[in-house]
Amino acid sequence: MHKVAVVSYGTSKFSKESKLSLFELACQPCIEILKKNKITKHKIDAVLFSTCSPEQYGSNIICEMLDIHPRISHRIESLCNSGTNAIVSAYSYISSGLCDSVLVVGAEKASTPANRLIWDISRGSFTYPVCWAALFARAHMRKYGTTEEQMAMISVMNHISAEKNPNALFKHKITLTDVMHSRKIVEPIKLLDCSYTCDGSSAVLLLSEHKAKEATDNPVWIKGIGQHTVGASFNKVTHDDLTTNRATRIAAQMAYNMSDFSPHDIDIVELHDAFTILQILAYEDLGFTEKGEGGKFNHQNEIAINPRGGILGCGHPLGATGLAQTAEVAAQLSEKAGKRQIKGCKTGLVHNLAAAGTSATVIILGV
């Protein structure tokens, strides 16, 4: 099993309505990566395109626009964790020895058809994920006394972090009162408890060990990978317990086992805060705090959480999110996060959910 490094990354500005097409958006961070690393078109072995857009053969189109001619090229979709699915795929291409270099790019337009869950008719007319986030929130409040203020605080914190991120959709501070008084969407979830589907793109270049050492003095290595899929319906997600995300717990355990790290070793995390309650569940399911204690975990100082602003602060271009999360953790670990740099972080974790919790990816990175 060959080692795999994240060597370069780029993220576009996330916006409500970019003037760029899906493919122009996708190319933007790739151009940055190719220029920065002086990579010629012959040196990319695979291009994987993560998106929920129905556009056909998008990966080929991106190759043409970038004038690169890889061996492998296809589109990957698994709703909101398409991005980390593509990264794990890239990892396996390199780790197996089939490829030395894989460019993974994710892009989405706010008009994506992927923000509703229409297949599972047991959801009735409640096809928007917010309906299901509300059930998680209610259950956690009931069982553990988690409060609306604790959830609201997560939005406040992630918006504060996003202020330092020039690419974030939301760059203004918000107060606890703003969140608490924002429009109710589905009781107890308010507008500012929700992330915003937007336009955006992000790309990551993965290299094999020998190529990474040629390219950079401080590669960031993929140390652990965990993934789990429970199915497609809400019934499968919950397993009679609405206060936990089973896919995350299983994926996290797998990633910790593979990496030989434990939750205590994690210095920095980008976790899937599409709704504030999901951040509380993630604290617990990733093992950072005891079950039921998530609401109080906001005030710890051990782990840097969502330093780029998370999904709440940055916006949620679905197919790009997992890549933007990975790009942030890699930037932090290689001390290239600029104004947002967290000092001395050595080990980071990416947590990316899909489809109201039906699948989860956990990736552990380290220097």
Place this chain on the structure above:
Amino acid sequence: MHKVAVVSYGTSKFSKESKLSLFELACQPCIEILKKNKITKHKIDAVLFSTCSPEQYGSNIICEMLDIHPRISHRIESLCNSGTNAIVSAYSYISSGLCDSVLVVGAEKASTPANRLIWDISRGSFTYPVCWAALFARAHMRKYGTTEEQMAMISVMNHISAEKNPNALFKHKITLTDVMHSRKIVEPIKLLDCSYTCDGSSAVLLLSEHKAKEATDNPVWIKGIGQHTVGASFNKVTHDDLTTNRATRIAAQMAYNMSDFSPHDIDIVELHDAFTILQILAYEDLGFTEKGEGGKFNHQNEIAINPRGGILGCGHPLGATGLAQTAEVAAQLSEKAGKRQIKGCKTGLVHNLAAAGTSATVIILGV
């Protein structure tokens, strides 16, 4: 690099209008595979779904319908070679050691939006691949004296083979006269020179070496893989030579190198005959005959060609085609091809094109 085996496979009936939904179609061959191999739901590490359908999170849906809970699950699309892209991805998951078992399933409905190439505006209003096949045909006729009868003969041969395939869309013999007198689509290509986009599905189970040896006495191994992507536009496909498919030539060379086989070692091939001219180009680009001799290669007896009936005889459910090709070669090599069995074949090749030749996959299998 761990060895990877194709251990089981299944293919649905290909039809013009199946009563099954995309997902019901997709599950059909999977159920067959799971039953045949007595595989429990815990033993599938990844499910990869190959389709050009715009349906979201189809892989999760298939997992739910089959009641399997894999780690990795996503949809892969690269137009007509989505299927072999998914197989190569599965190969790398196993070869890297991330997975022991990957179920790859492809399915398509005839109503797929993927049978036109609308991104490349240099194609003008000629968005159907047949327009481009006509250019290849004209060029080959002009340069090498290939005749319309030689092309027509390919359709006749593949329809004869399809007669022995209970899943093929076309199960009736056709004559040279039938093809020659069929409706002109784009000069010199006639209706019976073209394949037919249809409903269908196919699935393949890949296992790691130790799992394969537990599961079967005669695994078929993936011995060589080659892929190449030139871009997305017609201009990139041709490189000023309309008589060859560059992506195929590069992919084939890569697969031969990896496997240490040469064209002379191949006993059986499923090649991408979406149009009759493509079979002639493939003969040459895969190295079975000299450049320009493809038209005369029909009458050789060394290699069994498209024994299931090829795309012309079977129909072309885009996302399923690469899987159905691989399933056929694996069945032949493990002597389970029933009435179609070619005696004594040890080494087989799958050739799968996409998007009017902008990308190609070549996979070499052996016992």
